[in-house]
């Protein structure tokens with residue numbers, strides 16, 4: 001089993017990110033190859049980066065950083081459930097990434113992105129750039145959801161189409177493969 005962390009990036013009240021994240025969480029658990037940790041950044045509630053030392057030193061001074069560090073260190077692969085704000089990644093996700101360093105190393109990641117016509121893909125491209133110095137590896141496979149509200153029903157739940165389901169499964173398969181391939185680098 002690959003330890004997968006699903007990160008819900010949006011922290012806004014009424015966010016679409018929550019139902020999208022819950023849909024993907026269910027899909028990932030049904031896959032059978034993952035031990036899933038759903039990390040909701042609204043619940044985790046990190047302040048703006050408030051550590052005095054560069055995170056590569058791992059000299060953390062705050063309880064919230066130590067807890068986030070332990071949780072991310074446990075994970076072997078990530079899926080970021082992310083909107084696009086002003087053509088870029090949302091601030092809570094950037095902040096959560098910046099808090100840590102070594103904990104991210106040699107782990108693969110994928111996206112469930114959503115938005116209007118662009119389906120959040122500009123945020124995806126920007127996030128890949130941010131994660132590359134952390135020695136992380138993107139999957140080609142991704143779930144990209146355009147005009148996301150059309151997939152939310154009256155109960156506020158995601159009703160996925162076949163394209164979304166197939167993309168999710170393809171991304172999960174690839175995350176497991178790449179995570180296994182990177183395991184020697186993580187243990188070195």
Ligand SMILES: Cc1cc2nc3c(=O)[nH]c(=O)nc-3n(C[C@H](O)[C@H](O)[C@H](O)COP(=O)(O)O)c2cc1C
Nearest residue numbers: 010012015016017083084085086087115116117118
């Ligand atoms: C500050 C802000 C900026 C936004 N910028 C974009 C954008 O650049 N591209 C886009 O497709 N949607 C944009 N939107 C619309 C979002 O796609 C939509 O509000 C979505 O529900 C946001 O995700 P969330 O509800 O999980 O926070 C923006 C929304 C907000 C609040």
